[in-house]
Amino acid sequence: MQMNGYFDHAATTKPSQAALARYQEVARTYWGNPSAKYPEGQRAHTLLEEIRTSIATMLAILPNELIFTSGATEANDIIFQSLLWRLNPGEVIISGIEHSSVIQQQRLLEQRGWKVITLRAPNGFVQGEELAKALTPQTRLVSIMSLNNAVGTLQNMSILTQIVRQYEQTTQRPIHFHSDATQHLGKLPISLHEWDVDSASFSAHKFHGPRGVGFLYNRNQGVENLSRGGGQEGGLRGGTENLAGIAAMEVALKETLQNQAEAIQHVTELNTLLRNELAPPVTILTPKKNASPYIITVATPLPAEVAVRMLSDRGFSVSSGSACSSNARSKGERVLEVMDINPHDRSGAIRISFGLENSVEETRNLAQAINQIAKEM
Amino acid sequence: MSTQYLIRLGEIALKGLNRSMFENILRQNIKAKLKGYKNTITKQKGRLFLEITQECPPEVIDFALSTTFGIVGYSRSFSAPKDLKKIQETVKEAISEGPFAEGVGSFKVISRRADKSFPLSSYQLDVELASTIHEVHPNLTVDVKNPDLILYCEIRDKAYLYTSPKKGLGGLPVSSAGRGVLLLSGGLDSPVAAFLAAKRGVKIDCLYFHAYPYTSDEALEKVKTLASLISPYTQGTRLFVVPFTEAQLHIKRTAPINETTLMFRAAMMSLANKHSEATNNQCIITGEALSQVASQTLEGLSFSDSFSEQLVLRPLIGMDKQEIMDLAKKIGTYETSILPYEDCCVLFSPKHPLTRPNKAEVTEHYKAMAIEPYIDEALTKLEVFHFNERGELSN
Numbered sequence: 001m002q003m004n005g006y007f008d009h010a011a012t013t014k015p016s017q018a019a020l021a022r023y024q025e026v027a028r029t030y031w032g033n034p035s036a037k038y039p040e041g042q043r044a045h046t047l048l049e050e051i052r053t054s055i056a057t058m059l060a061i062l063p064n065e066l067i068f069t070s071g072a073t074e075a076n077d078i079i080f081q082s083l084l085w086r087l088n089p090g091e092v093i094i095s096g097i098e099h100s101s102v103i104q105q106q107r108l109l110e111q112r113g114w115k116v117i118t119l120r121a122p123n124g125f126v127q128g129e130e131l132a133k134a135l136t137p138q139t140r141l142v143s144i145m146s147l148n149n150a151v152g153t154l155q156n157m158s159i160l161t162q163i164v165r166q167y168e169q170t171t172q173r174p175i176h177f178h179s180d181a182t183q184h185l186g187k188l189p190i191s192l193h194e195w196d197v198d199s200a201s202f203s204a205h206k207f208h209g210p211r212g213v214g215f216l217y218n219r220n221q222g223v224e225n226l227s228r229g230g231g232q233e234g235g236l237r238g239g240t241e242n243l244a245g246i247a248a249m250e251v252a253l254k255e256t257l258q259n260q261a262e263a264i265q266h267v268t269e270l271n272t273l274l275r276n277e278l279a280p281p282v283t284i285l286t287p288k289k290n291a292s293p294y295i296i297t298v299a300t301p302l303p304a305e306v307a308v309r310m311l312s313d314r315g316f317s318v319s320s321g322s323a324c325s326s327n328a329r330s331k332g333e334r335v336l337e338v339m340d341i342n343p344h345d346r347s348g349a350i351r352i353s354f355g356l357e358n359s360v361e362e363t364r365n366l367a368q369a370i371n372q373i374a375k376e377m
Numbered sequence: 378m379s380t381q382y383l384i385r386l387g388e389i390a391l392k393g394l395n396r397s398m399f400e401n402i403l404r405q406n407i408k409a410k411l412k413g414y415k416n417t418i419t420k421q422k423g424r425l426f427l428e429i430t431q432e433c434p435p436e437v438i439d440f441a442l443s444t445t446f447g448i449v450g451y452s453r454s455f456s457a458p459k460d461l462k463k464i465q466e467t468v469k470e471a472i473s474e475g476p477f478a479e480g481v482g483s484f485k486v487i488s489r490r491a492d493k494s495f496p497l498s499s500y501q502l503d504v505e506l507a508s509t510i511h512e513v514h515p516n517l518t519v520d521v522k523n524p525d526l527i528l529y530c531e532i533r534d535k536a537y538l539y540t541s542p543k544k545g546l547g548g549l550p551v552s553s554a555g556r557g558v559l560l561l562s563g564g565l566d567s568p569v570a571a572f573l574a575a576k577r578g579v580k581i582d583c584l585y586f587h588a589y590p591y592t593s594d595e596a597l598e599k600v601k602t603l604a605s606l607i608s609p610y611t612q613g614t615r616l617f618v619v620p621f622t623e624a625q626l627h628i629k630r631t632a633p634i635n636e637t638t639l640m641f642r643a644a645m646m647s648l649a650n651k652h653s654e655a656t657n658n659q660c661i662i663t664g665e666a667l668s669q670v671a672s673q674t675l676e677g678l679s680f681s682d683s684f685s686e687q688l689v690l691r692p693l694i695g696m697d698k699q700e701i702m703d704l705a706k707k708i709g710t711y712e713t714s715i716l717p718y719e720d721c722c723v724l725f726s727p728k729h730p731l732t733r734p735n736k737a738e739v740t741e742h743y744k745a746m747a748i749e750p751y752i753d754e755a756l757t758k759l760e761v762f763h764f765n766e767r768g769e770l771s772n
Contacts, residue, residue, distance in 0.1 A: 303724055309590035377629065377724070 004315035004369075005362035010149055010183055010295055010353035011319055016208040019252040023210060027244035034241050035232065044243055051250045058257055059185075059217070061192055067216040067233045068246050072182040073101040075201030075216035076143075078236060079178045080105040081226040083141060089113035090140040093131065095155075096338030097121045097148050099180055103334075119144075123287055124153030124339045128163055135167045135175070145180040146195070147188070150335040150351065151286045152295025154188075157195040165196065176220055182206055186256035187294050188264065192217055199223070204245070209252035213245035259356060267354040268293040270363045274352065277367030282374045283345055285336070295353045299345035300374040307350050310373045316366050319351040379416075381456060382427040382438065383531075383539055387449035387547050390423040400425070403447040403550040406612050410441035410766045421533055422491070426454075439543070440767075444609040446576050447553075448545030456535045459495055461502075464536045465509040471538040472510060472528065480514035482525035490532040506530060546576065551612040554578030557660040557690065558653040560645060561585050561616070563599045563718060566664030566693055568710040569701050571607045571614075573692035574662045581611040582658060584649055586621040591725065596718040601762060601770070606710050608764035616762040619648060624751035625725055631746045635731045636739055638672045639680060643743050646684040648752045653687050655756075660688040666701065667694050671730040680736050 006014075026047070032040025034048050049063070056063040069075045080102070083092070089112060094102055096118045106116045117134045119126050126144055135142075142164055146157050161177050168175055181200040184190055186207030192200055203214035218236065229238010256263075271293045275284060278298060285297045300307050304320035311318055336346040352366065384407075389399040397420075404418045404425065414433035419426045429438060442451040453475070457467035472478065488502040497505065506528060507519055517526070531537045554577055561567045561583040571581055585600045597618065604616040624644055632640040649661050665673045672681070682689055693701055705711040731739075763772040 305593070306591050306724065309593060313590060377626075 004365055005358060006317045007352045007354065007358065007366060008317050008319045009355035010152075010206075010351065012205045012211075013208045013355060014357070015205070015210055015248075016252045016255055018255060019209055019248040022251040023244045023248035026247040030243055030247075034243065035230065048241055048243055048246065051246055055215070055250055055253060058253060059190065059192060061217055062219075064234065065217055065219045067218060067236045068241060069201075069214050069216050069233075069237050070212050070242070071205070071214035072099075072180060072201040072203040074237070075199075075214060076101045076105070076178075076180055078216055078225050079141070079143070079176070079199050079201075079218070079223060080109070082223045083109065083114065084112055084226055085224050086140070089115075090138040091115040091117060091136055093117045093119060093134050093139060093142045095119045095121050095126045095144045097124060097126075097150065097153075097335045098143065098145055099149055099182070102143055102145070102180055118338075120340075121148075121153075121338050122340050124148055124151045125290065126155055126160065128156075128159055131160060132163050132167070135164065137171050137173065139167075139175050141176045141178060143178040143180070145183070146190075146200075147181065147183040147292050148335065149183050149295075150349075151297045151339065152183075152292040152353075153287060154290050154292060156290075157197065161196040174220075176223075182214075183292070183295075186253065186260065187292060189260070204249035204252060207252055207256040209249040210245050213242050213249050215249075263356040264293060266356055267358070270354050270358055270360065271296060273360060273363050274367050277364060277371070279371050282370055285339075285341055285345060285349060293354070295351060297349050297351045298370065299341075299348040300350070300370065301344075301377055302348055302373060304348055304350050307348065307370075307373055310376070311350075311366075311369055314369045314373075316369055318366075319353070320349070378431045379428045380431055380433075380438075381454050382429070382442065383452050383454035383537055384425040384427060384442065384448055385450040385542070385545070386423055386425065386447060388549060389447055399447065399550055399553050402553045403445070406445050406447070406550050406552070406766075407441055409612060410445065410609070411437065412766075424531075424533075426537075440609070442545060443543065444546070445550070445612075446546050446548035446578070446610065447550035449547055450542045450545050452529075452539035452542040454537050454539040456537050459492070459532060459536050461497065461505060464502075464530070464538070465506065467536070467538055468506050468509045468528065468530075469513055471540055472513060475540050476526055477510070477514070477517075477528070477540055480516055483518045483520035483523070484510060484526040484528065485519060485521045485524040486510070486528045486530065488530040488532070492532050492534070495532045502530060502532075546610075548576035549578035551575050551578060551610075552580040554580075555659045556580045556582070556657065557662045558649055558656070558658045559583050559662040560649055560664070561600060561603065562664070563596050563603065563714065563716075564664070565698075565705050565711065565714040566666065566669075566701055568603050568607050568664075568714065569704050569708065570662055570664040570692045572610050572704070572708050572710075574690060575607075575611045579660070579662065579690075581607075581614050581662065582656060583607075583614055583616045584619060584652060585616060586619045586645055586648075588622045588625050588725070589620070591622060591625070593718055595716075599713060599716050599718050602713050603710055604762065605764050605768045605770065606713060607708070608768045609766060610708065613766045614764050616764065617652065618760040618762070619755050620758050620760075621645075621755055624648075624748060624755055627748060627751050628746060629725060632742060635727050635729055636734065636742060637725060637727050638730045639677060639734055639739055640743060640746065640748075641725065642672055642677070642681040643684045643739075644748050644752060646681045646689075647749070648755060650685040650687055651752065651756060652759075653685075658687070660690050661685050662690045662692065664693055665691045666696050666698070669698065671732045674732050676733045676736065680734055680739055683736070683740070 030044045032044040034045040052063045056066050176198045179197045179200045182203050185202045198220045199218040205211045283299045308320040333346050416429035455467050455471045457463045486503040486506045488499040529539050557579045559571045559581050608614045628640045765771045
């Protein structure tokens, strides 16, 4: 099998060399436990806080608003499960196109008496009016992902948060607004203050950092982790800090942000190229406007699983939401259903996600390969 | 030093002049599973006696005897010269292991004399041996109606003693009936069909139709696992993998949409027939059960049947799905069969398949497809995997 191109950057990215080098260096040099009072521990603690300030500066937030976690899934867990500390259950509003780490919260919350309202997202966009209608005096949490992982649509976060903030005025009761922004950071500019969200989650491996590390942005003092641990991260995330991973994440983020403008321009070119080259019967499911240039989801007449295998045999790595089996509904298909995509396109949907490493030539080859397999039947 | 096992034969013992043929095949089948451990197997009416080196772990012997068709039951046994004193000494040895060793509960002795010249009657022998047991374990009480433990004594060329017989699979030894080709999919039914055909003595080759990339390599791996799981029962098997993509695409392109499933099955049957003849097999075995799915109606089966000149056996024809599932669990194929890798892509399954085809009409449609060149081509590209009696891939 020849390698023609990795087009699954929304799943994970190749770790940066500098980040890996930094990981090794910190793991060797700053191995002390940051909670310890002797010099090895204090040196590790100092570095940890320096990195916190550095990343906070990159994101224009305060250092104490940044909690290091094992990744976005854990960050989402902290916010959602924090609700379980409350004496009285209330209501939660999520969009139907959330990542499964958010969707899966529903069962536990409902079991504990919470009501979870799921918003539709026609064409991948949450409707402001629907959000406004769903708000009630019992609403305690709203969670809407800023950039959807399955199709790449971007929500207008400022408008959505504004709807919630206006509603807060009428009830005089704060509503926590969370956003899973895992697909956003490093790909497109982010302004958490402008978005006016209370919290957001991130994973390092989506921006060339290592696995097992990420962070939660949180400005709400009322959030409490269900797990107690040893009081690290301001009590919000117990467990000895993964300092080497955190340091590597900082390097990866710095690099990615430095390259961001170039990357956006590059992947926009690739995106346009792919859109132009793809021909019927391939249909493009990701809208042209208000979508990330990094992601294009398309449907071929083949079941997605088959298309992914055929492309893999031709050396292209892309992602499928759905399985060949009619009874195995997948995460991707669920999202596409909420987007009102027709059932046939849903089962044939494959996701292509670009990175700076992808070339024009391999993108053209990918387009040809997709066109070719789409005509196999 | 060697260990002895008494093996009870069921139906074989009722055979007439050809009984020794069955017994010889069974001996070979058992020996194949115990390869690597020195052993001898001797025949006596209705029984086989296995003498095997003590180096052989008991679980290997258990595996061999519990997966081989033709065995009704077996037990670790002890032999003694036909002398009461010597028999009583051996009884002490026999009850020093197994459930008797704990010395609690109730027991009885069941004696049988194949050699009627033995001076004691069966009843007298029962009494003598019971008193020996009582000497060793005074807390054991006799209960002839509902005992917890039983000591068996058989007087033949020698006296044979055994305590806890285990059940075998029954049936007839594999290869005693002949050879057949099983159409093995990744589903629940075909491994069970293999088990039942092997139970009546059929030696089995498996044939799997692989339509990569429409079916995944995981599906093939699953089928290989199933072949490995049935191979102890079938005394080893060969799995032939047919590259069927081109044929399937041709059918998809040329057959009326609601007939595609019927056409796939007909083409598979035609290929299996050719393969069976070429490999000196005598029949084709399928996991079909009447009316289980759209293509398994009387009309559907009659249609696909007409593409085989060889006999087609369908051991599951009268079974309910639940019965098949229960048997799959018993033989250990269930967990693998329910893995989610499909043996046929949805792409090739029509939404509304034809359930009651007109045979003449669909036969015409089949001919019009001109599928045979694709079948012949596929037959030249078979890939084969050999699984031995212990379920190990051996090529």
